[in-house]
Amino acid sequence: MPGTNIPQHVPQDLVRNFLSSHQDAMERDPFTALRYVYEGEGQDIFFDPLGARLTQPHLPGAWVLTRNADIREVLQDPVLFSSKGITGFSKLLGQDWDLIPVELDPPEHAKFRAIMNPLFSPKRINELEHDIRECASHLVRKAAQRKDCDFNEAFGRPLPVTIFVRLMGLPMEEFDTFMRWEDMVLHSMDMNVRHEGAVEIHNYLKELIAKRKLQPVDDLVSFAVKAEIDGQKLTDDEIMGICFLLFVGGLDTVAASLAFTFKYLAENPEARQRLINEPDLVASAVEEILRTHSVVVTNRIVTQDTTFRDIKMKQGDCVVCYTALGSMDPKEFENTQELILDRSPNRHLAFSTGPHRCLGSHLARREMQIAIKVWLKTIPDFWIPEGAEIKAHGGIFGLDSLPLCWD
Ligand code: HEM
Numbered sequence: 001m002p003g004t005n006i007p008q009h010v011p012q013d014l015v016r017n018f019l020s021s022h023q024d025a026m027e028r029d030p031f032t033a034l035r036y037v038y039e040g041e042g043q044d045i046f047f048d049p050l051g052a053r054l055t056q057p058h059l060p061g062a063w064v065l066t067r068n069a070d071i072r073e074v075l076q077d078p079v080l081f082s083s084k085g086i087t088g089f090s091k092l093l094g095q096d097w098d099l100i101p102v103e104l105d106p107p108e109h110a111k112f113r114a115i116m117n118p119l120f121s122p123k124r125i126n127e128l129e130h131d132i133r134e135c136a137s138h139l140v141r142k143a144a145q146r147k148d149c150d151f152n153e154a155f156g157r158p159l160p161v162t163i164f165v166r167l168m169g170l171p172m173e174e175f176d177t178f179m180r181w182e183d184m185v186l187h188s189m190d191m192n193v194r195h196e197g198a199v200e201i202h203n204y205l206k207e208l209i210a211k212r213k214l215q216p217v218d219d220l221v222s223f224a225v226k227a228e229i230d231g232q233k234l235t236d237d238e239i240m241g242i243c244f245l246l247f248v249g250g251l252d253t254v255a256a257s258l259a260f261t262f263k264y265l266a267e268n269p270e271a272r273q274r275l276i277n278e279p280d281l282v283a284s285a286v287e288e289i290l291r292t293h294s295v296v297v298t299n300r301i302v303t304q305d306t307t308f309r310d311i312k313m314k315q316g317d318c319v320v321c322y323t324a325l326g327s328m329d330p331k332e333f334e335n336t337q338e339l340i341l342d343r344s345p346n347r348h349l350a351f352s353t354g355p356h357r358c359l360g361s362h363l364a365r366r367e368m369q370i371a372i373k374v375w376l377k378t379i380p381d382f383w384i385p386e387g388a389e390i391k392a393h394g395g396i397f398g399l400d401s402l403p404l405c406w407d
Helices: 023-026 030-038 068-075 108-120 120-145 151-156 157-167 172-187 192-214 218-226 236-267 269-277 279-292 325-330 361-378
Strands: 045-050 062-065 148-150 298-302 306-308 310-315 318-322 403-405
Touching: 023 030, 030 325, 062 068, 062 325, 068 318, 068 325, 108 120, 108 236, 108 361, 120 151, 120 157, 120 361, 148 151, 148 361, 151 157, 151 236, 157 172, 157 236, 157 361, 172 192, 172 236, 172 269, 192 218, 192 236, 218 236, 236 269, 236 279, 236 361, 269 361, 279 325, 279 361, 298 325, 318 325, 318 361
Parallel strands: 062 318
Antiparallel strands: 045 062, 148 403, 298 318, 306 310
């Protein structure tokens, strides 16, 4: 129950039942709903009794940061704000391994980051450009044979998932199964369903890792199997930690961001036209769409009793960082509610900051840029059918479906 899940050291005047009182608004449009945190006399940092319900349901609520500067400071200070256990996935399985590198703190984190950085470097992404373009063209040509589609099914999911499935060395025929597991672990509010999804992914990856150990090929799972740190091969838990994170981090984030991108484009014909006339604007438009639709919510665990911005936090407290709040703070962004296609500078936090800054950001950006250019070339005019009800989900923010139509 909201209001009852509050540790003793949290003063009553810092408690705000934000999530429970904005649940309906969050389902309609999480980014509009989140703006309510800046309304009224609210504190910059408050304690939400439901604050960490997705990843840390065992904790009594969490501190919520609302300011870009505070979120940056926390994300850039892994000594005071640890990432250990932040996703809760291995705990969900009754096990104790880290998702790598996202649940590691320095100095271990840097060792893994160093071996993983080249996998998603700008050079590597340039090599993938042709495949991304070809896949996007194929999907949009197929969609254009009809006059309507659910964007998620026809384009938004298959594009990043096809590229990712190839990189991971997973069989394309099992696309639907992967998406079902992904929905279970990332979007269900039922812990049993999340557990079941995590077990399926874990078992599947375990088998695949064993196969690649016997016969490595040119894919990310084989990379993890062959990788060495300080002359030592990775342990089975480390290999699983890398593969599990790539599986849950790489499949859903771009698809979710594309859904919000195309909802915005469907609702804003003048923006579509501008991007068609000025294709060089697409790169900055993607940054601005990522700013106004930052889909990831992450958190950190306080490592020792401390005072942060005059607030007493205790060791073990959870601090929730909505990257969306870091990206929409009116103290940081002028006219923050406006989506300005050529906004510059644009210090959004969609990809986080600090040591855990997103490893896949170059890939994500390139996929989004190509998706916009290729779709607008084939289907320049499109809209959401009248009366369509569009619902959003949490975990990673996304849209359940996005019906689109065109002439
Ligand atoms: C628009 C799409 C994406 C968004 C918005 C996004 C966002 C993020 C965020 C906010 C973090 C940091 C989490 C934290 O600080 O706790 C992160 C980390 C990470 N992301 Fe992404 N991501 C996206 C796409 C991808 C893709 C496509 C991949 C892989 C193929 C990927 C792989 C990773 C990895 C491995 C990390 C962990 C980095 C570390 O801990 O050092 N991401 N991402």
